[in-house]
Amino acid sequence: MRLKRKDLLGLEDLDAKEIELILKTAKPFKELFTRSIKKVPTLRGKTVVNLFYEPSTRTKASFELAEKRLSADVLNISVPTSSVVKGETLIDTGKTIEAMMADFVVIRHSMAGAPHLLAKEIKSSVINAGDGTHEHPTQALLDMFTMKEKKGTLKGLRVILIGDILHSRVARSNIWGLTKMGAKVTVVGPATLIPSKIEKMGVDVSYHLEEVISKADVIYTLRIQKERQKQHLFPSLREYTELYGINTARLKMMKKNVIIMHPGPMNRGIEISSDVADGPHSVITEQITNGIAIRMAILYLLSGGETRELTR
Amino acid sequence: METQQKKFLVNEKEVNRIITRMAHEIIEKNHGAKELCIIGIRTRGVYVGERLANIIKKIENVEVPVGILDITLYRDDVDSIDKQPIVKETDIPFDITNKKILLVDDVLFTGRSTRAALDAIMDFGRPKEIQLAVLIDRGHRELPIQADFVGKKVFTSLKEIVEVNLKEIDNIDQIKIVNIK
Amino acid sequence: MNLLVKGARVIDPSKKLDKKIDILIENGKIAKLSQNILSKKANVKVIDAKGKVVIPGIIDMHTHLREPGREDEETIATGTRAAAAGGVTSVVCMPNTQPVIDNQAQVELILNKAQKEGLVNVFVVGAITKASKGEELAPIGELQRAGAVAISDDGNPVMNSQIMRRALEYSKMFKLPVISHCEDLDLSKDGVMNEGYNSTILGLRGIPTESEEIMIARDIKLAQMTGGYLHIAHVSSKDSVNLIRKAKKQKIKVSCETCPHYFTLSDDAVVTFDTNTKIKPPLRTKEDIRAIKQGIKDGTIDCIATDHAPHLDMEKNQEYELAPFGIIGLETLVPLIITELVDKKVLSLPEAIKKVTINPARVLNLKKGTLSVGSNADLTIIDLNLEKTISTFMSKSKNSPFIGRKLKGFAILTMVNGKIAMQDGKISK
Numbered sequence: 001m002r003l004k005r006k007d008l009l010g011l012e013d014l015d016a017k018e019i020e021l022i023l024k025t026a027k028p029f030k031e032l033f034t035r036s037i038k039k040v041p042t043l044r045g046k047t048v049v050n051l052f053y054e055p056s057t058r059t060k061a062s063f064e065l066a067e068k069r070l071s072a073d074v075l076n077i078s079v080p081t082s083s084v085v086k087g088e089t090l091i092d093t094g095k096t097i098e099a100m101m102a103d104f105v106v107i108r109h110s111m112a113g114a115p116h117l118l119a120k121e122i123k124s125s126v127i128n129a130g131d132g133t134h135e136h137p138t139q140a141l142l143d144m145f146t147m148k149e150k151k152g153t154l155k156g157l158r159v160i161l162i163g164d165i166l167h168s169r170v171a172r173s174n175i176w177g178l179t180k181m182g183a184k185v186t187v188v189g190p191a192t193l194i195p196s197k198i199e200k201m202g203v204d205v206s207y208h209l210e211e212v213i214s215k216a217d218v219i220y221t222l223r224i225q226k227e228r229q230k231q232h233l234f235p236s237l238r239e240y241t242e243l244y245g246i247n248t249a250r251l252k253m254m255k256k257n258v259i260i261m262h263p264g265p266m267n268r269g270i271e272i273s274s275d276v277a278d279g280p281h282s283v284i285t286e287q288i289t290n291g292i293a294i295r296m297a298i299l300y301l302l303s304g305g306e307t308r309e310l311t312r
Numbered sequence: 313m314e315t316q317q318k319k320f321l322v323n324e325k326e327v328n329r330i331i332t333r334m335a336h337e338i339i340e341k342n343h344g345a346k347e348l349c350i351i352g353i354r355t356r357g358v359y360v361g362e363r364l365a366n367i368i369k370k371i372e373n374v375e376v377p378v379g380i381l382d383i384t385l386y387r388d389d390v391d392s393i394d395k396q397p398i399v400k401e402t403d404i405p406f407d408i409t410n411k412k413i414l415l416v417d418d419v420l421f422t423g424r425s426t427r428a429a430l431d432a433i434m435d436f437g438r439p440k441e442i443q444l445a446v447l448i449d450r451g452h453r454e455l456p457i458q459a460d461f462v463g464k465k466v467f468t469s470l471k472e473i474v475e476v477n478l479k480e481i482d483n484i485d486q487i488k489i490v491n492i493k
Numbered sequence: 494m495n496l497l498v499k500g501a502r503v504i505d506p507s508k509k510l511d512k513k514i515d516i517l518i519e520n521g522k523i524a525k526l527s528q529n530i531l532s533k534k535a536n537v538k539v540i541d542a543k544g545k546v547v548i549p550g551i552i553d554m555h556t557h558l559r560e561p562g563r564e565d566e567e568t569i570a571t572g573t574r575a576a577a578a579g580g581v582t583s584v585v586c587m588p589n590t591q592p593v594i595d596n597q598a599q600v601e602l603i604l605n606k607a608q609k610e611g612l613v614n615v616f617v618v619g620a621i622t623k624a625s626k627g628e629e630l631a632p633i634g635e636l637q638r639a640g641a642v643a644i645s646d647d648g649n650p651v652m653n654s655q656i657m658r659r660a661l662e663y664s665k666m667f668k669l670p671v672i673s674h675c676e677d678l679d680l681s682k683d684g685v686m687n688e689g690y691n692s693t694i695l696g697l698r699g700i701p702t703e704s705e706e707i708m709i710a711r712d713i714k715l716a717q718m719t720g721g722y723l724h725i726a727h728v729s730s731k732d733s734v735n736l737i738r739k740a741k742k743q744k745i746k747v748s749c750e751t752c753p754h755y756f757t758l759s760d761d762a763v764v765t766f767d768t769n770t771k772i773k774p775p776l777r778t779k780e781d782i783r784a785i786k787q788g789i790k791d792g793t794i795d796c797i798a799t800d801h802a803p804h805l806d807m808e809k810n811q812e813y814e815l816a817p818f819g820i821i822g823l824e825t826l827v828p829l830i831i832t833e834l835v836d837k838k839v840l841s842l843p844e845a846i847k848k849v850t851i852n853p854a855r856v857l858n859l860k861k862g863t864l865s866v867g868s869n870a871d872l873t874i875i876d877l878n879l880e881k882t883i884s885t886f887m888s889k890s891k892n893s894p895f896i897g898r899k900l901k902g903f904a905i906l907t908m909v910n911g912k913i914a915m916q917d918g919k920i921s922k
Contacts, residue, residue: 012694089807089810089811090811090812091810091811109812111812111813111814111815112695112696112697112766112813112814113695113697113766113812113813114812116765116766117766117811117812117813131696132696132697132814133696133697134695134696134697135696169696172694172696195692195693195699196688196689196690196692196693196699196701197689197690197693198693200690200693201690201693201694
């Protein structure tokens, strides 16, 4: 069994079986973390380039650890956003990396579709580590892995995504993945941050957090960015917290075995209060650990077999 | 893969006899079974290992722990095998440092699986000694690896496959040689 | 040389003509239309057009020739060659060049250059405001006297309603139409595609149809108020069509155009992040396509224009958000009309031809778009059965979303002022 694809660009493209395979493969990788030597020789001699056009701490660290634990050679290239417009084009950068015989390119970019453009042009496997407000497939996979680990199954699971859905690639990838795996997803947030026609993705929409939280098995709250206030998307952070913040009072309205998730980095006291973030329902730190296992599984599954062909 | 011409090598009774004999040899060579730990290579090495441990317990009344080793991540052919193997968990619930490890596999062929298993075990700790037990040694080694305990030596052609069936997973104990067409 | 086009089905909607008839061209003018003209004179070249359709030369009332300023993308020479290749005999070029065509010198420059280097007729649209900044009116009277046939701030919509009002009022004196690129820039800010399901799943910033419709509604009210001549450029949405239909019922002086891509492609085409689907207004939904076709059919939409907007490969071959807006269209205009409108029975052939000949001529008061005796011999011969897969272009740029698409019905001969500009795909020198 293997992923019959060159690239991992988004969960929109994957079917339930492929998602299942990735989640299943991540399990033995997680087991590796209990060993004193956490490294295996699987990708020895392979080269992975982490091409980051956007600052990222956790995703980059997670990928780098995953790559190193698989014994791949890792090269990090960080391109400041300012030079995206002026500097070398993405395709030229991609061609340069390809000429260095990279087997994988992990790309994070501030613009939707950048990984797709790269994947069309180069033979290396391209893994999307977040493109603009489009997709963040590895994050959603680690989230689903965490939910499955905690809840046993994704089928019928009630997941509530809270916050800035409009600008969230994490939300989009989770919606694709979770709906394909049979979970019931509700998105909650101010009307200005719910994108047009999102119901067509198979989710319910609510503007009122307290009307929906009692049914949730998983509460997934997203980072709210201050800049959005300037774009007239909500009046103030204070009002946002009042309407959509997850705190102890709201936790009491939820199921006893609810789990609380966040993709990080958190704005403590804004979308989530510290006591909830650090409390017994929170699985936020486990998400981070699981992220490494998921990324190892993806690298392993994309490394297999047949010679790679350009997909275009 | 199409196969034809199955040749029976060993039947059910003989499988048991072979494993029993191997258990005796293991005890003899190790002067008992103290400090001995068994690590079976997934999938069928695990069952052979468990059977050996059971027989050893009957004879010596010593509980030999059995661990499970998945060598997928240590293989040297990750990107050349057609069907990428599914990675499964490794479960070695004991500390291997300073232990005598009996590594168990069903068939010894090129020696590459054993090499991968040795590397994997070394990542778990520093055993005092590693011994190798296999049910079938079919020759064609590509690495300088020999087994300490061999159930049966068989001379095979490269066009043949040695198929080991064990009750635990295949509902029957038997060993066959199958021709690849 | 005199020419005789023989054996064709001649369609001239300006005269409600549709029959098998021969056309004699003498001294660059249409000399005679009648059955079985015999070529007695020695210097008559006969063009056998049996089985083909002859129509008045096509007018593209919305072209970006990019000269001056962006000659790397297109020039008057290459743009008019692309026009000839597509069967277009007159192009009307937009003023958003660098510098903007906002004074008589600029208009004259284009017209002079077109005289020398152009292969087809070139008409010029002047700017509404100085440098198309939307702040002060350009010298509209001067522009017209220099030859401008309309005014427009295409690409830089006039956001200030007061200035738009004054433009409509002032230009009315000269019977000069105001071509309005309707876009509320606040609503479309940072948007790169239609706002809807596809923008949601792609995570690309959307441009709502309201950005277009609000400005159409505003401009219609201003046209009603001022009595000015309003022409709405590149109509793309359902409610835009509805607004214009209603205005026409109220006898407000408003005309409009759409482009082939708005009746051919929906925003589903964006999902591959192909930057050749990035245009303004953006590709809308299938529902909008249906409404555009309905508007074309019932006459709400008067004209079909290309909005030919050349961009370089290197500009288009980058991240979707970074790529410029616009696609080329001169060489795909005819086959898209035939394939998408005529073959799909949205329009009859004569109705379709009307939208690219006499209708744009009337909007812009051009003495074009007709085969009347005595008029300049601009004509296009179309082979309705010719099938081709779109691959190469005469245009300097190749930014077309139709590359690889198989289309039917191509121009096989373009005649401008009695001279053959293109025959069987070959451009005359």
